[in-house]
Amino acid sequence: MNIAVCVKQVTDTEATAKLEPSSWRLDRSVTCILNPYDEYAVEEALRIKEAHGGEVTVVCMGPENATDAVRKALAMGADSAVLVSDPALAGSDAQATAYVLAEALKTFSWDLVLFGLRSTDGETGCVPGAVAEKLGVPLLSALSKVDIQGTTLTVHRETDEGYVAYECPAPAVLSVIKGINEPRYPSMKGIMSAKKKPLDIKDVGALGLDTTQVGLESAKTRVLSARSPEPRKAGVKVEDDGSGAEKIADFLTGAKLV
Amino acid sequence: MTQERDVLEVDVLYVGGGIASLSSALHLSNLVKAHNEQAAATGAKRLDELTIAVIDKGFSPGAHGISGAVMAPGPLKDLVPDFVEKGAPLEGEVKKESIFFLTKKRKLKAPFAPPPLNNHGNYVVSMSRLNQWMADLLEKNGVDLFWEFAGVEVLYDEGKVIGVRTGDKGIDAKGEKKPNYEPGTDIHAGVTVFGEGSRGNLTKELIAHLGLDQGANPPAFEVGVKEVWELPEPRLQPGEVVHTLGYPLKRDTFGGGFIYGMKDNMVSVGQLVSLDYSDPYLDPHREFQKFKLHPMLAALLSGGKLVQYGAKTVPVGGLYSIPQLSFPGGLIIGDAGNLFNSQKIKGIDLAIRSGMLAARTIFDGLVTDDLSETTLARYAKAVGESAEVKDLRKVRNFHQGMTKGLYLGMSKAVLQFLLGGRDINDRLDSKPDWRHMKRVTEKYGTASPSKEAIGEIDFDGKLTFDKETDVYYSGATHEEAQPPHLKVPDLNICYGKCTEYYHNPCSRFCPAGVYEMTTDEATGQRTLQINFSNCVHCKTCDIKDPFENIQWVPPEGGGGPKYTVM
Numbered sequence: 001m002n003i004a005v006c007v008k009q010v011t012d013t014e015a016t017a018k019l020e021p022s023s024w025r026l027d028r029s030v031t032c033i034l035n036p037y038d039e040y041a042v043e044e045a046l047r048i049k050e051a052h053g054g055e056v057t058v059v060c061m062g063p064e065n066a067t068d069a070v071r072k073a074l075a076m077g078a079d080s081a082v083l084v085s086d087p088a089l090a091g092s093d094a095q096a097t098a099y100v101l102a103e104a105l106k107t108f109s110w111d112l113v114l115f116g117l118r119s120t121d122g123e124t125g126c127v128p129g130a131v132a133e134k135l136g137v138p139l140l141s142a143l144s145k146v147d148i149q150g151t152t153l154t155v156h157r158e159t160d161e162g163y164v165a166y167e168c169p170a171p172a173v174l175s176v177i178k179g180i181n182e183p184r185y186p187s188m189k190g191i192m193s194a195k196k197k198p199l200d201i202k203d204v205g206a207l208g209l210d211t212t213q214v215g216l217e218s219a220k221t222r223v224l225s226a227r228s229p230e231p232r233k234a235g236v237k238v239e240d241d242g243s244g245a246e247k248i249a250d251f252l253t254g255a256k257l258v
Numbered sequence: 259m260t261q262e263r264d265v266l267e268v269d270v271l272y273v274g275g276g277i278a279s280l281s282s283a284l285h286l287s288n289l290v291k292a293h294n295e296q297a298a299a300t301g302a303k304r305l306d307e308l309t310i311a312v313i314d315k316g317f318s319p320g321a322h323g324i325s326g327a328v329m330a331p332g333p334l335k336d337l338v339p340d341f342v343e344k345g346a347p348l349e350g351e352v353k354k355e356s357i358f359f360l361t362k363k364r365k366l367k368a369p370f371a372p373p374p375l376n377n378h379g380n381y382v383v384s385m386s387r388l389n390q391w392m393a394d395l396l397e398k399n400g401v402d403l404f405w406e407f408a409g410v411e412v413l414y415d416e417g418k419v420i421g422v423r424t425g426d427k428g429i430d431a432k433g434e435k436k437p438n439y440e441p442g443t444d445i446h447a448g449v450t451v452f453g454e455g456s457r458g459n460l461t462k463e464l465i466a467h468l469g470l471d472q473g474a475n476p477p478a479f480e481v482g483v484k485e486v487w488e489l490p491e492p493r494l495q496p497g498e499v500v501h502t503l504g505y506p507l508k509r510d511t512f513g514g515g516f517i518y519g520m521k522d523n524m525v526s527v528g529q530l531v532s533l534d535y536s537d538p539y540l541d542p543h544r545e546f547q548k549f550k551l552h553p554m555l556a557a558l559l560s561g562g563k564l565v566q567y568g569a570k571t572v573p574v575g576g577l578y579s580i581p582q583l584s585f586p587g588g589l590i591i592g593d594a595g596n597l598f599n600s601q602k603i604k605g606i607d608l609a610i611r612s613g614m615l616a617a618r619t620i621f622d623g624l625v626t627d628d629l630s631e632t633t634l635a636r637y638a639k640a641v642g643e644s645a646e647v648k649d650l651r652k653v654r655n656f657h658q659g660m661t662k663g664l665y666l667g668m669s670k671a672v673l674q675f676l677l678g679g680r681d682i683n684d685r686l687d688s689k690p691d692w693r694h695m696k697r698v699t700e701k702y703g704t705a706s707p708s709k710e711a712i713g714e715i716d717f718d719g720k721l722t723f724d725k726e727t728d729v730y731y732s733g734a735t736h737e738e739a740q741p742p743h744l745k746v747p748d749l750n751i752c753y754g755k756c757t758e759y760y761h762n763p764c765s766r767f768c769p770a771g772v773y774e775m776t777t778d779e780a781t782g783q784r785t786l787q788i789n790f791s792n793c794v795h796c797k798t799c800d801i802k803d804p805f806e807n808i809q810w811v812p813p814e815g816g817g818g819p820k821y822t823v824m
Contacts (some may be wrong), residue, residue: 014733014820031318031820182438185427188404188445189264240779 009069037116075186091216098130271447275314278592279453282613319393320386350497408812419587484528574600725771733820
């Protein structure tokens with residue numbers, strides 16, 4: 001079973017996020033990492049490959065230095081990668097990203113496309129659904145379990161109450177949640193071999209993309225304004241001198257929480 | 259999932275990815291490249307398929323790189339002659355500098371910078387940025403860089419170092435293997451170079467194991483606590499340097515403050531405190547916060563914004579504390595070998611120089627196919643003959659002269675300067691930093707000193723910050739599901755003698771709030787809580803604990819601070 005895993009390079013969740021004031025685009029000059037949710041997707045793809053055979057191909061859209069994130073996925077064990085990188089793509093919104101990824105996915109054959117639930121920077125979670133639509137295959141999102149028998153998938157989709165089990169034939173697009181597995185660490189040998197694995201960097205021309213559908217100008221969404229969240233205020237410390245419960249109850253009533 | 263331990267064979271292994279190792283690996287790869295190009299022309303033997311690897315516990319290049327920093331550019335110029343054109347991240351050339359003696363409210367300007375502190379022509383740099391830049395050059399040279407891999411054990415074969423084992427990953431808090439358990443790799447190397455920085459955990463073990471410190475003074479350290487701020491307007495030129503002495507340190511404590519101008523209206527402010535202090539209530543983080551309360555600092559930082567926080571120890575033991583730098587199978591470079599000029603407060607130039615000399619020695623050995631102990635010993639000789647180390651001879655007693663504090667120390671320093679480095683005794687005695695701490699009653703004459711006597715302050719959250727806030731700005735994180743990497747072998751000491759004599763100074767000397775003594779109000783049961791995730795890897799605890807009851811071992815690779823501008 002051949003699997004494509006779509007990944008994104010995001011700014012480190014520990015780094016202070018900064019926006020460029022003119023475009024409201026994220027300043028990506030800080031430390032960047034492989035989107036943490038995507039690690040679960042890569043791990044799941046590798047597990048499926050280990051159980052059922054096939055090849056794992058990483059697909060990414062991003063600036064040139066996104067090769068670092070792609071290399072990490074390769075170091076974990078993916079076989080090859082495609083990075084779509086072109087200045088024309090900068091500022092693309094979720095729809096445009098889905099268009100680019102779908103076009104890249106049309107250039108090779110696969111049985112499953114895996115995504116992490118969402119990116120930790122954009123946080124839209126829309127891309128997997130849009131890609132499925134553009135590829136004309138079913139979407140199964142927010143999965144906590146994926147089982148494969150032949151070409152039939154049995155999956156658990158998380159809901160607030162528990163999960164819903166679905167059955168679906170491949171090909172399909174899946175997005176997986178944190179906790180579906182425990183992503184492996186890249187080993188030193190994995191890191192060394194990742195340097196020699198095929199990494200195909202394609203620009204807009206190579207993919208034959210319609211430039212009116214990508215980039216900041218063509219985005220169908222606009223960021224009108226942005227601000228930093230208010231710094232969190234210090235909490236109230238309740239000292240328990242025997243009346244702790246009462247004080248907490250008073251506090252909750254005062255805050256109209258009970 | 260891999261369960262078997264991998265063995266990786268390399269030609270040269272660098273343990274620690276700081277400036278010393280990066281410079282050395284860069285120089286070595288340059289020498290090999292030049293050799294091979296020449297060999298292609300002359301038909302001489304090529305050094306093909308040479309593997310040079312660097313391992314580092316940090317998340318990415320420069321993540322654990324921190325320094326003041328002012329750099330004397332000589333060695334960097336020898337390593338990368340066109341470093342300016344190649345875009346080395348220099349904050350600014352030092353064109354203006356001053357020294358102030360501070361009292362709580364006032365400042366006295368020294369009429370000129372004393373010769374050791376003359377920095378004209380040097381550069382203000384950010385260690386994290388310099389490391390990032392150098393790592394890029396190494397990538398281009400084909401050197402294998404492994405971030406997030408900590409060395410946890412030196413591998414020996416009958417007294418010869420044959421490599422290093424990296425730490426296991428995927429071990430939970432109870433020490434059990436998680437589903438993603440990945441055993442560490444045994445890296446076998448022709449030469450293993452230890453460039454672990456100040457108080458390197460493997461270097462410490464190596465020195466003890468091979469007795470490399472025989473006849474040497476015990477190492478001595480200072481801890482530097484630093485913040486980078488962004489100012490609302492230009493107030494200090496990039497490259498401007500200010501050093502201070504005096505306030506807020508008590509007169510029996512040696513140390514000093516610094517203010518360095520960086521690009522983009524950023525400024526690096528920090529303070530060094532010598533770890534041979536005797537006051538069990540001293541808190542280097544708090545003293546640094548007090549430093550910022552001085553009117554000069556408060557005015558400079560007013561309206562500014564904290565960008566990053568960090569702390570790191572500095573090896574200041576000087577010439578007599580340098581261990582034997584070569585041994586069968588390997589070498590020690592940079593801060594790990596205590597190669598630091600405490601009087602000039604400089605180590606970057608020594609780190610680069612020693613790294614380059616190590617590279618030269620290894621290269622010669624590779625060409626002649628002789629990496630014997632005799633060949634490697636040439637490195638130690640070359641280091642001793644370098645201008646930077648000859649300089650150390652002149653200041654060989656500087657730090658030891660400061661043990662009694664600044665005032666007596668300064669007169670000793672002047673004397674030593676006039677005598678070319680000698681003191682009345684040519685080699686001042688020295689005992690390890692942890693042995694300098696005095697009991698609370700001895701220091702304060704009471705078992706419960708007042709806040710005023712201690713010098714405690716409240717942090718305002720604008721100019722001064724508590725440790726938790728500062729640690730947040732260091733970016734320090736660790737995988738929570740792992741055993742604490744701060745080992746306290748005998749808790750009875752903590753609850754017994756240490757409480758009685760010193761009132762648990764770990765909760766104060768740690769600049770990251772790792773150690774906390776908590777008391778259960780109901781039972782009175784006291785617990786030493788180790789917030790290991792806060793750790794910024796400065797190593798103060800490993801040095802200063804008065805019972806040597808804390809051992810710093812590397813956490814799972816990738817943990818620790820994430821410095822970008824330090």
